[in-house]
Amino acid sequence: MMRQSGDLQMAEDCVQDAFAIASVNWLRDGFPDHPGAWIRSVAKRKMIDKARRLNTARNAQQALAYETPTKTADMEFYESDDISDDELALVFLCCHPAISATDQVMLILRLVAGLPPVEIATAFFYKKEAVRTRLLRAKRKIRDANIPFKTPSIAEQDGRLESVLAAIYLIFNEGYLPARGQSLQRRDLTREAIRLSRLLCKLVPNSTESHGLLALLLLTEARSPARISKEGELVPLTRQNRTEWHADQIREALGLLAKLVDPHKDGPHTLQARIAAQHALAATFEDTNWENIIAFYDRMMAIEATDVIKLNRAVALGYAGRPNEGMAQLEDLADSKITQGMGYLSAQAELYWLSGNRDSARQCFQRIRDQQENEGIRRAIDRRIAEIDSSTKG
C-alpha cells in the first residue's frame, strides 16, 4: 500500500515556511528481523545505539525540565568519537542511487540509525510482511548486483550526497508531521533525523548542504514547543508564540549558517535553512522580512525552478503584500501535477484570504479539511474557517 507524505509546511501552517514539499510514496509495512550479515561495523552501531539511548533518556529529562542544553548527548558522542570510513561507506551504501528512495530510508533507519524493526514499522504505519519482502529484496540487490561497500571519491560524493540528504530530510518530514493518525509529531523520528544529519556533518565536513540541512532541521525542530497547543491543535506559524521556540537550537543553526560564507555553494537545503532563519530572526510573524525570503526563493529557482518552490514563492509574494502577483504565479502552475496536492490548495486558500476574497478562501479551506486525515490539522483548519466566518459577519 502506498500513501503520500504531503507538504510539511503548507499542510501544517498554511503559510509560508522553510520547507519545500517532499512528496513521497511510502510502503506501509514491517521490517525484517535480521539486519543482514553484510554489515561490517557492528561494534560501531552498538556505540551509536548507546548514544541514542543516552540521548533519549536525556531528552526525556529535558522535556520534563522544559529546557534545552547547549550540547546534546549525540553531539558529544560525535565530537569525541573518531568515526571510521566504514560508517560513511554504510551511509552511502544505504542511499545508493540504484536503490529506490523508499528503500533508502528503510535501510538508513535500520542500519545506520540502528532503529529496531518494530519501531520503524510503528513509526511509518507499515504492514510487516510486504516491507520485510521489500527490504530483503533491497539487500539482495546490494549483494547480487554487487553494489560496492566503499566511500565514493570526493568527486563523486556531491551527487551521491543528495540522496543521503533527501533520505534524512524525509525521515524528519515524516516525524514532524505524520501523515496519519492522531500524533502531530513523532519526536523519535525528528530526533533521529537530526542525529543522522549531525553524523553527516561530521563525516563530510566540507559539504555545505550537510550543514545547511542540519541548520534547517534544527530551526524547524526549534518551533516544536509552540506549534502544538495544550488542546493538541496545530498552531500555525502566524500565531506561534515565538518566545517558546528553542533558543539553543536556533542559535546553533544560525551559527552553522554564518559559517557558510560562499553563496555560490548554497544548495536547496541551505537556502531553505536561510528562509527558516528569517522566521527565527523575526520577533513576530508581522516582523518577517518577506523580501529577503523572496530573494532566497529566487536563488532556489536559479538552481532548479521546481513547482514546489514556485508555489512557496507565490505565497511569500502574498505575505509581502503582493497577493495578486502570487495568484498570477499560481495560475502559471495550473497544468502542474502539484495542483492535485494539499499544498496547492493551501496556497490558494492563503492567497485568496490575503487578497480579500473570503468566499473562495473558505471554499479552499473546506476542501483541505475534507481531505485531511490528521485530527490536529483538521482542528487548526476549522479554526481558520471560523475566523473567516466571523470576519465576514463583522
Next chain:
Amino acid sequence: MKYTLILAAEEGSSPDIGSADWASYAEEFGAWNKEASEAGVHRGGEPVEPPTTATTLRMGDSKIEMHDGPFAETKECIIGWYLLECEDLDEVLKWAAKLPLVARGYGAVEVRPVTDFSKMQN
C-alpha cells in the same frame, strides 16, 4: 563480475541511417567500444534489428506457437545489448552512463548482473 546491458529506445529517436548526425553517433559508439575494450571490460555486444523483424515462440496448448513480433509490445524496444565484466555496480554504471544512446538522450539502458551459479547462496 559480469553485467548485461540491455539497450532500448523508441522508434525514430535516433538519427536516420546515412545522415551526418548518424555518422557521428555511430562514431561515438565505435569510440565507446574501443575504450571499453582497451579497459578490458568489453565481453561482447551487438545491435539488433527492429521488433518488426522479431519472431516469438511460446508453448501453446499442444504445440509451440509462433508469433510475429516481440514478446512484449512496448514503446521502448530493445535495440542491442552488451556484456561487460566490471569490478562492481558503480563501475558498470559509469560505462552505461557513457553510452552514446544514454548520453545523447536517445534511449535507456538496463543494467543486470549476470547470474553466477557458482556464487548462488540460496
